[in-house]
Structure formats: structure tokens, C-alpha cells
Amino acid sequence: MNEQFDPKEPVDPIIRAQLTRRSAGPLPEDLELQVSRALGTEAAPRARFALPRIRLTAPRLAGASVGIALVAILVVALGAPALRGGPAASTGYPYDRALTTDQLVSLLAGPAPAINTTLVVTTTIDLRSDVCPMNRYPTAGVIHGVSPQICVMESGLPPQLSGASGAATSIAGTFAFRYLGGNVDSYLGLLGQITPSASGLAYSVTDEWPTDGKAFVVEGFLGAYSSSCMLSVSLASPGDVLNPSGDDPCWQNWLSADGSPAPTVYPASDLGGSSSGSSSGSGGGAPTTGVPMPADTSPSTDPTVVPRLPAPASAESAASSFDPLALYGKARFVEAGGMRQIDSVTRDTVHGTWVVRGVTAGCPGAAGYDSRGCMVWRILARVSDVLGATPSPSIATPSTTAAGYSPPPPATPAITGPLAPALTGIVGPGGRPLTAEELNGLWAADPSGVAGRLAIVTLNGVQQVVRIESDGTPSPYGPTLANNGSPSPLSAAPKDVPGQINQLVLVDAYLDWVPSLECDTPPYPSDSLCGAGALTSVLTSAPLASQGIGNPHIAPFPSGVYGFEVALGAYQIYGSSDPSARPIHDLFLLSGGVIVTRMVPTTPLTGSSGATGSAPTGLIGPNNAPLTTSQLEAVILTDQYRLNGRYVIDMRSICDGGADCSGIPPKAVADLIQPDGSTGLVGPLDLAPDGRLVWKVPQATATWDKRYIFIVDASISHSGEATYLSSDASAKLTAQAGAYDKFAPPGTGAGASGRGLYVVTRVDTGKTCLAVPTASGADCSPQVEILARLEVATLP
């Protein structure tokens, strides 16, 4: 023991023993490798340690320009014609021209575009601030000479209209807008005035982009790779739809001219000559740093491996001149996190036309508090293919032309009406993939109801996500589909689901909201939710009993409940415009923690009995005994697919991952059947004081503090949304709202009670009430979440 120890506070052997236990276990075998990889993706450490940080100064820009010029010279020497490939040949909107005012008017006169649709329009804006009041944005003006008026709102940051100050009353140019909604009048949010390219409207990735802070349009392929970050949940806020953030934790985004893989800039020590020293830390594993610049550009199948490409012209240039503005090969690094969330752009490499602007952000490697800024490219929006998607592409002559523009009508009301929900996707009965025949049948029955939707379908024996085109053709959509398309409970893979890399996953989850300090994405929040108490959308594994729970500033999620924030506005977009409709329990298609869409089964989910509500029943052995290992295996073999996602009560030994379980006596546990037929541990079951597996409610409440997961023999009843479990009149457990509809046995009528075995888990740490407690607190009941109603397994 060290002599400096304070004798007044000796080491406590019990605390020491418990802390030793907590910190015991082997070091994760790949941790050192993961750290090494993370360090390897840290850009240019020499610049951090030895060179001044990059600043947005004229010399730096000049240097960057020189760098770009040098790269350009090299590129020209190596074969410039290859640079401007297919994308450069694109014509039409929005590649070489913008919409006209007439086209905009015609477009808005038809079926309303989706909220946040991005349009590029050449038009004139009358600068006015006395019209079009809106909750969230100041008015920039109105589109000149049209009626009903088209209002132009601006985010206020940064200034977007050149020449808009002073005595100017109007400004003509090409602008990028997001459609914010509207009724009689339409509301456009100004993303920026567009600087056109020399060859038309859109720049190529390999063109020299404007560095004056003005917005411009780029045609190219947006890709992303995981930047070896181990954080499974770190979804950043998308920011404002007119001024999105660039944050995309754990991901690096880039735009390329031809869809080629990601560029990588190497730390100085990774390049030439230092490999011997830096590659020795992996304990025999493959070196991840210090290797020469590889020539292999094939994408790795390991999602944690960052593709490494020969981007910089030389090792020295990579080490000393990493510049977030520079062109590397045919690609540039961009910030795109906020846009991805707002425009639901998956992590696949996707072609599109993007509104981009050079913005000031943190310098590479700079501390968070460093106020000095560096310029980076940020994608503000994906331009919507409104002409291609419009059923009738011909643009009609607007009913009102620019001529005879009269003073605007009285101020228009703010947008407060209900929002159009996002288009839902389609899955088969019970959440399983559709068959090709079923998809054809849906199309035949209601083509317009199916067109444009995503669907999970089994085609040629492969489960995949497809988009139903306007002619009924299913087109492959997005990356790989996990779990063979079968829905997973969100709690089943808590560390993996939101962080799936380049993968779509269908989850059974609750879409909810919690109070937030931030206002939701406009125009979604109603007055009652924005300002005094804004909301943040969350996806959870179980319904939250209180609106405060889940907000880290108020109360974290209860033990056993897994949840994470999803994009602002997700509750309204994929759930309901009614805040009181929370939570929304359904299937959701996720990609990288982002909701791609809400999926709706073509028929309701059914339990094994075929007669229950939406929740499948769990299984227990005969005589209320846990299934033995052999019994469970036999049951799973009988019907693996039907058991997917069901709870089972069985006996097995459990121990820490990787440890030898031999010698540890088996105990009763709750397991969840996985899509592949394996079992995932939910937790060991607490035994009743008499040693039996099944509790009565009074027993449960009497020893409440030590219970986590247990089985209770009780009757289920409800009063409105409130659900109760009781074994007699002396006590009752309060279950999650709406549980009655999901778990009541078949044939249980309204108001009646149904007895059964219920697997429940405690969802808080003490006695609470659903609503405001009574003065005495006598009516308060413990809260549980019903996980499943059990049925006796039919043994083969």
C-alpha cells in the first residue's frame, strides 16, 4: 500500500472486492486493434502537433488553390477526359437548368409536394417582410408576380441574398428552396442563392467549387464510411432544414464524380518509412497503420475497415496539406449528417444532385472550444427530381403570370394544420416479407396505393427492400437487409440495431417523444410544443410511462428499456401529428439509426393462437415448468420462423460471454427466439419466496424491490388505457398503457378480465403512479411492463 494513503480513509476490502469484480474479465481481444484503427483514421496528426492549424485565411485559401491546381495538373496529365464521365453528360433539370417561375407555379398548383422537397428555381423575389408571417422563419419576400402568393422564408443564417440590403426591392437569380408546406399560399424556405457552374447549373465534383460561402449545386455520388467509431448510438441533431448541421458521428461522407470509393488522408506517420514502428502494436494482428499507400481500392467487406485510397499526390503532401476543401482523386470530403436525416438519404452510395455550400466549421484536430474556423463543404439538401416524379411532366401555363402584380393580400396565417404523414412501407402479414405473388396481388388491387412505397419482399429466394416504381416494377432499394427481413424487437440487439453499417433492419419498436429544449424541425411543431416544451422523437423498446422519461435532463430510460433519439420530426413524420397519440407501436425500417420509413403489415400481426391482439404469445413448458434444453430445441426445430421474436421460458446455464459455463447450474430464464433460431437472453427469472416459478401479485408487490423479471399468474383488466394485473382484490400491478389490447387472452371481452401467465419486468425503481399521485399515495401501484402472455408449448 502506498505510504501517501490517507490513514483516515483506509481501503475497504468489500468495496475493493466488488470493484475488482466489476473490473475483472479479459481485455476485449480486439480493443487494441480498434484503438489503433481509430487512431489511424485521425487525420494528419503531424498537422496537429507540428503545424499550425488550418485557418480560413487568404494565404490558406491560396495554398488550397495551389494544391487543387497541382492535383488538377496531375489529373490532366494522367487523363483528364476520364474525369467528366457520365454524370457530366446529364441534361435537363436540375443539371443544366433550373425550374422557371412558371414551372414552379404549375408545380405548386398541383398535388402538394412532400414537405422539405428541394427545388432549384430561377426567379425573382420581391423583398418584403410584411407578408407571410410564420412561426419559425422570418420572411424574405414573395416570388414576384404570382398569385396565390409563394412566400419565401429564410433561416436568417447566414445571409443568403446578395444585393438584398439597402434599397433593393427585388432580386433575380437562381435559388434553392425547400418546400415548407402551404394551403392557399405556398411557403418556400430559402437554402441559398445558387452560383451556377460555367457549363450550366450543376458543378461536377471535379470542378473548382465556389469558396465564397455561396450555395451551389453539384451532381455526384454521395458515399459514407464508418470512421471506426465504436459509439453505437450517437445520432446528432440534423439542425434546421434551411441550415442543416454537418454532424454525422462515426461517419465520414464524401462526394465523388463516379461513385468511386472513399478518399482517405493518412496520418503522417502512416506514410512511407515509419511502418516498422507503428505497426507493432496489434499483438500479432494485421498492422493498420504505417503501411505504405495501398493500391488496392476494392471495397472491404469488413465494415470497420476504412477503404484506403491513393488520394494525395504524395506522402508528403498528405502529411502536410490535408485540406477539407481539396479534391482527392475524384472525390471531396463533405459534411452531410443533417441533410441525410432531413432527406432520408441512406448510407449507400447514391447518385443525386446536391445543394452544397462552403461553411465555416471546426478545424481538423482542433479542440471543441477552439473558436478559430476552417472551411468545409456541407451538403444542405438533395435536389428532388420533381419533374421526373411528376405524373404529367408537361408544365402548364400558370393561371396567373408575372404581369399585373398587385400589392399582396393581407398577411397569411402561419402553417399550423395537420401534417401529411410519410408514405409507409409494406410488409407481409406478421411482419414477414411479402411473397412475389402477394406483391403482385397488392399491385393489381390498388396500383396507386402501392406505387412509390418501399416493400420488403422475397424475390428469387432473397429477402430485400424494394421500391415499387410507378409501373409496378420493384427496384432494389438501399443496402443489405438484416435478419432476412424479419422484424426484431428493438431490445433484442441493443448494441447493434442503430449502428448497423450499410444495412437496413426492420425493428418492432415504439416511436415516442420526450420533452426537449430544442424545437422540432419546422414546420412540424405546433405552438403548444415549441418553445414552452419542445419535443424530441425517440424510438424505444418499450412504451414510456412518463413523458419526462427518456430525456437525459429529466430522467433516463428505465432499466431494461432501450431507446435512442431519432431525427427531429420523426414522431410527426412517421407517427402522428397528434402528440397525445404516443407511443406509436409499429414496425420501422432503420438504417444507421435513422428511420427510413414506417412499415405496415398487410394484415395485423397475429399470435400463435391466431386470435390474440398484436402481441405474439410466449411459451412455457407443461405444468408451468421451464422448457428443458432438449424441449426448447425440439420446439424451435418444429417451426423456427413462427417462433421468431417470441419469449420462451427455459432452463439453461448463463455466464459472462466467452466464459466456460460448465459447472454452473442451470436456472430459469426468459429468452427471446432470434430469427436464426438461436436464443437471446432477456434475463434470469426471479423465483417466488416459495421457490416456485410463478408468482401471485401480492407476493410480487410485497418484495417489489428485488424483482426484475418474473412470471405472474394474474387476471388482466383495464380502465381506459390503463392496464392492470391482479391475482385477487388485495393488490394489483399497473402495466403499460394499452397492454390490455395486446396481451389479453383471446375471447376476453371489453371490460372482462382474462387470467393467464404473464412475463413482466419492472420498469422503475420504486412505487410510482401512472398519473398524479393521490394525497395518501395509497392508490399508487408499481409499474411493470408486460413482455408476453405465456402459452403452454406443444411439445413435438
Added chain:
Amino acid sequence: MERALVENARAGDRAAFDALVRSRIDAVYRTSLAILGNEADAADATQETFVSAWRHGSELRDPDVFDAWLGRINLNACRAQLRRRGRKVVREIRLLDPADDSEPASAERPLADRQADADIFDRAFARLSVDDRAVLVLHHLQERPVAEIAAVLGAPTGTIKSRLHRARAALKSALAKESR
């Protein structure tokens, strides 16, 4: 030798930094695990610690206090992990190995009882602030000198002594609540 490694790493020598990682990763991981009680979070915190140390190496002025400096970064990484965990609470069930002899006084006690004790301790420990957890880990597990704890936590030694007392009391109170 050690000082030279730190100086070289601080100047951007990746090989030197890798050597420091190899020699410290186990200690950093165990400290994180003791504070966070979750292997995945501890791994994340460990990675974040070294990445942050590499990123901010130039800010270390005195190579001789590298370990205290790294410890403070580690503590901040654990704090960040707990903030994130507030949004994604996952209860990890860790069971005792019957052969585990880390609890000398309980050799004759049934495994189930020891498991219950461990569960209660973990829940009680989870009630403590990060600073309380850290001071308990640094003192009772790592037996670090008060002066070093003070350097890691960035507080005077007198404050550390009072924090130790307060953290111990907080743990006792939490254990009482969880044992009811």
C-alpha cells in the same frame, strides 16, 4: 525512457504513442469498466481516451504527469459515456463465476447470495456521480496516492479527502436503499 516516449508521442510520433497505448490500455480499460460497469461502454471510453490523448497531445506540457493527464481524459470519457448511456440504458446482467475468489470473505456463501450482493452493489454504484465513482475506484481499487488522485481529478488533496469520505457515505446510503 518513459519520458522520451511521452515527448515523442506529444510531438506526433505514432510509434511512440502506440507504445504508450500498449502499456496503458489494460489499466485504462479496467478503470473504465469499474466506473461504468459495462464492457461495451468501457471499450468505447477506452478508445475515446486514447484518441483524445492523441488528438490533444500537444496540450500536455509536462511529460512527467502523463498518467494523471491520461487519467483525467479517461474520466472525461467515462463521463461522456454515461451521458450517452442516459439515452440508451441497457441493463447488462453479469453473473459471478463460482471459481471467482475476488471476494475472500464470502467463500462459503452460496453463489446466489454473492450474485445478489454484486447486483445490489452495482445498482448502488450506478446511483453515484461519476466523480464519486472515480474517487472510489482510484482509492479503493487502484490504491493511488491522494496526491495522484488529486491530479487526476483536478482538485486539491484536501478536497479529495473530503470527496473520499463523501463518496463512501453516498455508496453506503445507496447500498442501504438497494438492499431494502
